Amino acid sequence: MSGADRIDWPAVAAGLDARGWALLPGLLTGVQCDATVGLYGRDEGFRSRVVMARHGFGRGEYRYFAYPLPSLVERLRTALYPPLVPIANRWHERMAVDVRFPADHGAFLDRCHRAGQTRPTPLLLQYGEGDYNCLHQDLYGEHVFPLQVAALLSEPGKDFEGGEFVLTEQRPRMQSRAEVVPLRKGDAVVFAVNMRPVRGTRGDYRVKLRHGVGTVRAGHRHTLGVIFHDAA
């Protein structure tokens, strides 16, 4: 299924360890991007719609998919989870968090669902001119898978201008650092949901990440967000 089979996982793991994010180039084809954008205007298939300005989240809107997820979203969520598990478990070990993740996404969802986190979290985001997404974290309950994926469904410079995907890192007792992730249509970024371990001179310490989107200066920008834990 598209680019998920061709991902260089050792390179992804190295990028995540070094920076807290890694590119998944060409995860989706142009046709898959366009078809996914086309879902946004449909009546069915979503559980809720969020107008970001109403909550102080930014400007623009997004919709959470309902179960059953569209097949592409379901396949991506199921296929991307297992290779991320060893990285997630290693991060938890390095951060002295005692939670470990099962190899299979269904088993992890069972854990979320038993704890009352039953609502699906994959989402489709839509931005127009002047829209942006404030720095945030996608935490929806006690159970958190520490990595998530966002795929850009529109072409920068053609469909929209501006609207860069940004990550910030808050290191203990230090000023925050920002990174702009270079994405083209169909590319995805995998990144830390909350914390990541950083090797220091006296062992590992934790840094806190947030992600967001800079202001879209023209056109329309769509993204598919794949979060592996469900929501309370």
Ligand SMILES: O=C(O)CCC(=O)C(=O)O
């Ligand atoms: O639109 C974006 O690139 C950000 C999406 C996002 O916040 C997410 O997928 O969690």
Ligand SMILES: [Fe+2]
């Ligand atoms: Fe997000």
